[in-house]
Amino acid sequence: MIVLVSGLASGALFAAAALIYNVMFSTSKVLSVATGHTSMLGGVFGAWFMSSLGLPAPVALLGSVAAGAAFGFITDLVAIRRVLSRSDEHLWLLSTLALATMTQQVVSLWWGTEPRPFPRLLPQGYSAGLADQRYWLPVAVALLLAIGLELFYRQTLYGKLFMALSEDAFAARARGVPTGRLRALSYVMAGAMGSLAGFAAGQLTFAYFALGLTLSLNGFIALAAGGLGSNLGALVGGGALGMLNAVATYFIGGEYQNTVAVGLLMVVLLIKPEGLFGTKVARPV
Amino acid sequence: MRAFTKRQPIAILALAACLLALPLWAGDLYKVHLAALIGTYWVLIAGLNLVAGYTGQISVGHVGLLSIGAYAFAILAGRHGWHPMLALGAAGGIGGLFGLVLGLPSLRLPGFYFAMTTLASALIVSEIALAQPNLTGGGVGLPVPGFPSPFGTTAGSYELILGVASLVTWLTWNVARRMWGRALVAIRDSVITAQAVGIPVFRAKLTVFVFSGITAGLAGGLFASLQSYITPDTFVVELGLFFFVCIIIGGRGRILGPFLGTVVLTALPELAAPLAKLGNFFYGLLLLIVVLLVPEGIGPLFEVLLARLRGWRSQSWQVKPDLGRLAAACGAPHAGKPRKEITAAGPLP
Numbered sequence: 001m002i003v004l005v006s007g008l009a010s011g012a013l014f015a016a017a018a019l020i021y022n023v024m025f026s027t028s029k030v031l032s033v034a035t036g037h038t039s040m041l042g043g044v045f046g047a048w049f050m051s052s053l054g055l056p057a058p059v060a061l062l063g064s065v066a067a068g069a070a071f072g073f074i075t076d077l078v079a080i081r082r083v084l085s086r087s088d089e090h091l092w093l094l095s096t097l098a099l100a101t102m103t104q105q106v107v108s109l110w111w112g113t114e115p116r117p118f119p120r121l122l123p124q125g126y127s128a129g130l131a132d133q134r135y136w137l138p139v140a141v142a143l144l145l146a147i148g149l150e151l152f153y154r155q156t157l158y159g160k161l162f163m164a165l166s167e168d169a170f171a172a173r174a175r176g177v178p179t180g181r182l183r184a185l186s187y188v189m190a191g192a193m194g195s196l197a198g199f200a201a202g203q204l205t206f207a208y209f210a211l212g213l214t215l216s217l218n219g220f221i222a223l224a225a226g227g228l229g230s231n232l233g234a235l236v237g238g239g240a241l242g243m244l245n246a247v248a249t250y251f252i253g254g255e256y257q258n259t260v261a262v263g264l265l266m267v268v269l270l271i272k273p274e275g276l277f278g279t280k281v282a283r284p285v
Numbered sequence: 286m287r288a289f290t291k292r293q294p295i296a297i298l299a300l301a302a303c304l305l306a307l308p309l310w311a312g313d314l315y316k317v318h319l320a321a322l323i324g325t326y327w328v329l330i331a332g333l334n335l336v337a338g339y340t341g342q343i344s345v346g347h348v349g350l351l352s353i354g355a356y357a358f359a360i361l362a363g364r365h366g367w368h369p370m371l372a373l374g375a376a377g378g379i380g381g382l383f384g385l386v387l388g389l390p391s392l393r394l395p396g397f398y399f400a401m402t403t404l405a406s407a408l409i410v411s412e413i414a415l416a417q418p419n420l421t422g423g424g425v426g427l428p429v430p431g432f433p434s435p436f437g438t439t440a441g442s443y444e445l446i447l448g449v450a451s452l453v454t455w456l457t458w459n460v461a462r463r464m465w466g467r468a469l470v471a472i473r474d475s476v477i478t479a480q481a482v483g484i485p486v487f488r489a490k491l492t493v494f495v496f497s498g499i500t501a502g503l504a505g506g507l508f509a510s511l512q513s514y515i516t517p518d519t520f521v522v523e524l525g526l527f528f529f530v531c532i533i534i535g536g537r538g539r540i541l542g543p544f545l546g547t548v549v550l551t552a553l554p555e556l557a558a559p560l561a562k563l564g565n566f567f568y569g570l571l572l573l574i575v576v577l578l579v580p581e582g583i584g585p586l587f588e589v590l591l592a593r594l595r596g597w598r599s600q601s602w603q604v605k606p607d608l609g610r611l612a613a614a615c616g617a618p619h620a621g622k623p624r625k626e627i628t629a630a631g632p633l634p
Contacts, residue, residue, distance in 0.1 A: 031397045082577050093343055093400055094533060095576045101526060101569035109566075213522070217408070220401050255416030258408040265402070266390055 002130065003250045004243060009135040009204055011242015012142035013039065016197035017219025018226065018234035019145055020190045025229065026166035027179075027186040028084060030092045034075055034100040036215025038068045038194025039201070040208070041103070043118060044111050046199040047207035050119045057121050064199050065192045072191020075099060076184045084183075100212065108209040118202030134203035141200040145193055146235050162186060166229070221261050225268040227278025236276060240264075304447055308440035317443050318511075323551045324446035325507045330531050330547050331450070331457045331540070332500030335493045337529060338537040339466060341473030342490060343396060346387075346403030347501050348525035349410035354380040354505020355515050356414065356421050359429040362510075369432045373506040380502015381495050388494035392487060407522050414517040426516030429509040446507050453500050458540055460496075469493060470538055523565045530572045535584050542584025 020035050045067045049060035079095035122133050153159040161182055164172045173179050198211075205211055218241060226237025241261060248260040268275065308317050329351055336342050354376040362372035391402040414421045421427060431437055436445040460466055468489050471479040479486055509515050531550050535542030550571075554564065579586055 078573070078577075086580065091576055091580055093397060095573055097345070097400075097526070098569040098572035098576065101523070101565050102573070105564065105566035105569065109563075217401060217405055220397075221405075224398065253416070255412055258405055258412055262402065262405045262409060265405075269394065269398075270390075 003246045005130050005135050006204075007243040007246025008239060009138045009201070009242070010245065011222075011239040012138040013197060013201045013205070013215065013238075014218045014222040014241050015235045015238025016138070016142045016145055016201075017194070017215045018223035018238050019142070019149060019231060020194045020197075021219060021223050022229060022231055022234055023149070023186055023190040023193065026162050027183045028080060029169075030080060030084070030096070031220065032075060032079070032096040032100075033093065033216055034071075034079070034096050034103060034212070035190075035194065036217070036219055037100050037103050037212035038071055038191045039198030039215050040107070040212035041071055042068050042195030042198025043202040043205060043207045043211065044107055044209065045195070046202050047116055047118045048111070051116070057119075061196075061199055065195050068195020068198070069188045069192040071103070071195070072187040072189070073184060075191070076187035080183070080187070081180070100216065104209055104212055111207070111209055113209060115206035115208035118205075118207050121200075121203070134201075138197065138201040138204060141197055142235065142238070145197065146231050149231055158182070158185070217258075218261060221265045224265055224275055227275030229279065230275070230277035233275055233277030301451070305444070307447075308443060314439050317439050319552060319555055321439070321443040321446045321511055323548055324443070324450040325504050325511060326528070326531070326551055327450050327544060327547050328446070328453050328507065329497075329501045329504035330528050330543055331453045332497035332504075333528055334532050334540065334543045335457055335460060335469065336497045338532045338535075338539065338543060339461060339469040339473060340490055340493055341537070342392065342494070343400040343529070344403040344494075344497075345400055345522075345525045345529055346405070346407035347497065347528055348520050348522060349403075349407035350380050350383055350387075350498050350501035351505045351508060351524070352407075352410050352414065352517075352520035353383050354502030355429075355509035355520070356427070356505075357502065358506035358509045359427045359515055360420065362430050363428060369430060369510065373503065376506035377499045377503040380505060381499035384495045384498015384501070385491070388491050388498070392490045392494060404522065404525075407520075407525055411517045411520060411522075414520075421517075424517060426514055426519075428514050429512065431510050431513065442507075442511060446511075449503060449507065453503070454540070454544075456496075460493075461540060465489070465493075473538070523568075526565070526572075527568055530568050533572060534575050534582055536582025539582070539584050542582055545584065546582075 017036050017039060020038065021031055024030060024032055024035070042064045045064035046060050049055045049063045050057065055063070075096070079099045080092060083091045083095050120133075121137065124133050126132075151159075153163055161172070161177055164175075164177060165179060165182055169179055198205075219238070222237035222241045223234055224237075225241065226233025226235070241264060244260060244264055245257055248256060252260075272278075307320055311317050311320065329347060333344065333347050336344055357379040358369075358372050358376040361367045361375055362369045367375070387403070387406050391399050391406075394402060415424055417423070418425070432442055432445060436442050461469075468479065468484045471482070471484055472486055472489060476486060512519065527550065531546040532543045533546075534550070535544065535546030550568070554567070575582065
């Protein structure tokens with residue numbers, strides 16, 4: 001039982017990463033390698049604010065969300081803006097990869113390469129077992145993010161502009177939508193969301209510099225399995241991947257986590273290349 | 286590709302002689318070792334260059350194939366007592382086999398999916414290396430035997446690596462400048478056009494990927510014997526990024542550029558100590574700068590500068606509309622000109 005619950009919790013984190021991929025993909029058609037690094041920054045900054053500076057949890061939450069938002073803005077500014085204006089297909093992959101590497105290296109130099117503990121967020125004993133906050137906090141945050149995104153897309157003007165941009169960027173621009181500013185906004189949002197998820201899951205993952213790449217990879221696998229562009233798919237894919245990882249760790253051993261994850265990706269891509277909830281894309285000829 | 290000028294064979298011969306005699310003029314053994322390391326990396330990067338530089342497939346996971354080659358060499362030559370030369374060949378073969386296994390599913394995927402799959406494959410290889418202590422020694426690692434007598438010393442192994450590297454360079458050069466190279470560049474620039482002109486896209490990609498797997502396996506064998514002891518920590522994912530950066534910095538679709546990139550990027554952190562501490566940050570920064578400022582790589586930049594120095598004017602290939610002909614074509618029905626004149630002017634509708 002504890003296996004399934006912890007699997008669900010880490011799956012929620014993957015789902016959050018997949019949601020962030022979706023937010024960035026909707027406005028820019030870019031899958032950023034630095035996606036998981038926003039969550040990593042959330043965890044590291046949260047631990048730093050609370051343990052080293054001794055700030056209370058709400059202030060630390062605000063601080064790390066702000067740091068994540070700033071990182072999202074920097075991603076857009078440094079790695080996306082100039083590259084997209086050149087419209088070469090490969091270059092954004094390289095620039096976000098470079099940014100991710102630099103971020104990881106800087107954090108490892110500043111924070112150290114060992115995972116450090118993340119302080120308790122809510123007053124609770126360590127004997128709660130399955131009801132422990134480190135399991136349900138990430139799940140709650142992932143659900144909250146998904147519901148919030150759905151409301152944002154359906155109810156607000158900016159959400160509708162995002163949808164228009166993701167449907168047809170040229171048409172949106174022709175109707176007077178400021179595409180560049182919206183893209184920057186979406187990256188800031190993605191950074192804040194990732195940071196929030198990383199903060200909530202800090203007790204599960206610890207504040208660890210190498211978390212970013214793992215999350216980028218697993219979040220992407222969750223997204224590809226669930227269907228690119230679908231928020232429901234991101235949730236289902238993330239949950240399934242987390243559970244599968246946990247069960248595989250329980251039965252085979254913890255050494256084969258990536259193998260299992262890539263196996264899932266391959267099976268889904270072979271059977272249903274667009275993912276479980278994805279829409280088919282016609283090939284341009 | 287330019288044709289041979291008269292001076293070029295002489296230049297190549299002189300370069301070859303220089304490189305052959307490197308142990309004599311390098312001074313200390315460390316520099317020879319460094320040169321051997323550069324050669325080993327180049328064996329892999331030359332193969333990867335065909336995949337990444339020419340075909341435009343972003344593979345960040347070649348470090349996994351390098352690791353497979355290294356372990357194959359260490360196990361065959363060390364534990365089973367094969368002749369090191371035979372084991373080196375086998376390492377290349379096994380690298381090619383794993384390239385095939387990895388390429389068959391992943392090369393069908395679009396860009397980002399392919400990059401992530403290769404990244405994951407590198408992680409899988411290091412996972413398995415850690416999880417199978419009976420085969421690979423686990424986290425403790427494996428000792429690796431050196432090469433027999435003529436290649437036993439540092440200088441000797443350098444000469445061997447030089448030989449393999451020259452062979453691989455010659456092969457990739459042949460691939461790049463003939464029909465295959467054109468096909469690969471066509472796939473990189475537009476898959477749809479490549480399909481339309483009858484290039485078997487998937488087969489071409491797979492062939493080149495398997496070739497790069499073979500060179501990665503060979504490089505793994507050489508690398509292992511150079512290091513003389515390997516652990517899973519030797520083959521970190523960032524090494525894959527390093528290979529990739531060498532190619533991008535040198536310029537895609539070239540051979541000399543990535544070679545210079547390899548030399549500079551391998552030698553710089555060794556010679557300048559502060560850079561070694563920053564390590565991956567430095568590579569990331571370099572990659573970012575190149576992508577943002579000179580996406581064609583530094584190689585073409587040098588070519589342009591060289592051309593300027595020699596006093597060549599840069600040629601502009603701008604197409605100017607032939608306004609007179611256009612006017613004739615558009616105005617033809619009204620002016621009542623005979624239609625024959627227009628068709629004679631060119632293929633205007």
